[in-house]
Amino acid sequence: MRLLFLGDVMGRAGRTAVCETLPKLRKDWRLDFVVVNGENASSGHGLTTAHAELLLKAGADCLTLGDHAFDQRDMLQYIEKEPRILRPLNYAKTAPGSGARLFEAPGGRKVLVAQALGQVFMKRPFSDPFSALETVLRTHPLGASAAASIVDIHCEATSEKMAVGHFCDGRASLVVGTHTHVPTADAMILSGGTAYLSDAGMCGDYDSVIGMEKEEPLRRFITGMQKNRFTPARGPATLSGVYVETDDRTGKALRIDPVRVGGRLQQSGPGGAG
Template structure:
């Protein structure tokens, strides 16, 4: 099975990048499934029904989120009625929506998508490791009828993201970090077969400060204006993500490679047969 994970989609520039580049990537990489983190898709903060539909129409199959999951109140009802949108599984018990879901692809594959949020320098949520153990298969994905298992670990600290990678090693096809909006250069397959990248980066305008307009961020960070309102940069967007191909028997990663398409960053698109 071949799938693509797209990093945090930031505002209109990020949505345009997905709309511009994903349809061709689906064909070029012969993708069975696409997952994207959409918690910043609606003007940089949260997700709405219209922005979710933009992503689905462009070829995204499932949307994960993170600490901005509830920024747009309408998403609560949307999560309740649309299983394609999930939120971190370690939100408090009784939170709207689901923290993971199994999807069947048109090609007949089965993929489990899990969303978890870290706690270092983040909100004090429930234990992420207990949430993972509730949702992950206890062994090889293939032994439990799954062609792939993807974990979006939405976290600030690189050490906590690596911890998640090794914690899931051998039980997930991919553990990928989101939240920091900067693509890391450490795409790899861990010792027991789990693909890993510390952060997938963002889909958005890289002539920015992690997707937000430079001037407002500079004013905030240098202290010249107290807490100016931030808005997403709206120049040409770049798509960033991670491509994974799984072993048909185990469901673990046989390939794990970065994907980057668009201006400013070096292009990276895997070659597939």
């Protein structure tokens, strides 16, 4: 299978990049399944119903969220109606929606998508991501009920993301980190056959401070004082993520390529640079 995962969509610039670019990528790269992290798509804070529908219409098969899952209040109701949107597995027990689901892919194949929140350096003490993922991976074994499995680990610490990658090795097609908005250069296939990347980066304007206009973050770093709200940067956005090809029999990864399309970062993808 040909899988594409796109990192945190950041504000209007990120939404525009996904809506303008993803349909062409689906066709040119013959993608079977696309996951997009949309938790910052609405002004950098959560995801509205309207923006979720835009991203799904653009070609996302599944939208994952994160620690800002319910910053937009309408998501509390909409996530119960829209099965293609996932909040973290280890969010509050009373939270609406689901943290993992099997999705239909071409040819009758099933794709498992799961998301968990990390605990290290996060503002709120979420429950253990490892035990949450263990239950899901055992229920939907790779190469059996799931032809491919994608795990979005949404957390701050690269060490925790790496630990989750090794924990899932051989049991997931892809483990990819989100949340920090900075793409890492460690794309690899682990010894058990799981493709891994510490952070997919963001779909947003990189002439910024992790997607926000530079002035206010700089003021706060330099003076320690707050003057204005953070505002998402609106310049040309780079589509950042990762492309993975899997073995049709085992579901394990055969290939992994970072994706950088448009904007300020060096462009790359399954066809190589350019």
